[in-house]
Amino acid sequence: MKKILSIVLLGLATAAAVTATFLPFSELLIRLAPGQPQTAYVTTGWSTHFGGTKDEHGPLFAIPIIAAATAVLLGIRWRKVAFAGAAALAGVTGMLFVYLLNAISFHKSGNITIDPGLEAGFGNGIWVLITAVVLAFGAVVLHPDD
Template identity: 80%
Template sequence: MKIVSAVLLAAAAAAAVTATFLPLSELLIRLAPDQPQTAYVTTGWATHFGGTKDRHGPLFGVPVAAAAIALLAGIRWRRTAFAAAAALAGVTGMLFVYLLNAIGFHEEGNIAIDPGLEAGFGTGTWVLMAATVLAFGAVVVHPDD
């Protein structure tokens, strides 16, 4: 079971870090009635509006990367694995609620510029949730210290 747990923890850490480079949220907005929609994409490290990268990225990836490092340390100790999985769940939950609020704000038509605006979660959010499930699965099969 130690090998299964180690593989699951490593997979969870890799998935969590990978998720930070994928879109966490995606927004398609038209800035003027005669303009095409422009993509506003947020990852764990940057925000892109069309082809422009925001110099002041959100850095959502920092706590995710810290939790991923802790997951790797958890390969040795079950309690560390549990604490790391809990940290990843906390970061994922907080990010999910933040994005849910931001997406909900835009979907409710609070931006009058574009009534056809589309907002939603990106693949990174779902990969991050899957990483959390993997991490807790690893804790379940992790042998006691």
Template identity: 85%
Template sequence: MRKIVGLVLLALAAAAAVGATFLPFSELLIRLAPGQPQTAYVTTGWSTQFGGTKDEHGPLFAIPIVLAAAALLAGARWTKVAYAGAAALAGVTGMLFVYLLNAISFHREGNIAIDPALEAGFGNGVWVLVSAVVLAFGAVVLHPDD
């Protein structure tokens, strides 16, 4: 039973990690001129979109996340690969979290004088990614030894 729960958790962690890449990691609402409505600036794992304009050169944060998820899935067979996948996912998530925290803090501190009502924060994708890390480490704890 423990083996089955570990394998299910590995699969759930991988699915949550990949799914998170399609959700917003950060959201910024900014008014470009006084009296104008706020425009959303949203970053996902694959793209950045400002209002209706999609950036041609997306951030590609998703690539290391997908690779870590693939390692989690391969870890269903090999314990050491499961540990490596969980560690890689935690590392990527931590680095992304710190990067976004820095960017969000920069905008919140009034460094952009255009819009004093600017709103910046984490999107749902970050929290799904953090949940995937928790699931991944739960899976490696329950993973049977080879």
């Protein structure tokens, strides 16, 4: 039973990590000039959008996430691989979280003179990614020793 639950959790963790790459990691609403409407600046794992414009040089945060998620999925067979995948996913998620926290903090304090109504925060993608990490480690705990 524990093995089946571990397999299900590893599958869910992998699916959540991959899904997270398509969701917004951070969202910024900024007014570029007084009296103008706010423009959304959204970053996902694959791209950055500023209003209706897609940045052709996306951040590609998704690549290490997909690599870690692949290791998580391969961990279905081997507990040590599941642990390594969960650890890699946690590392990537932690680094991304700190990077976004710094970027969000910079925009909140650094651009207050441009737009006092600026809104900056995490998107739902980062929370889905954190959930994937929790699921992956839960699966490792339940994974039978081979």
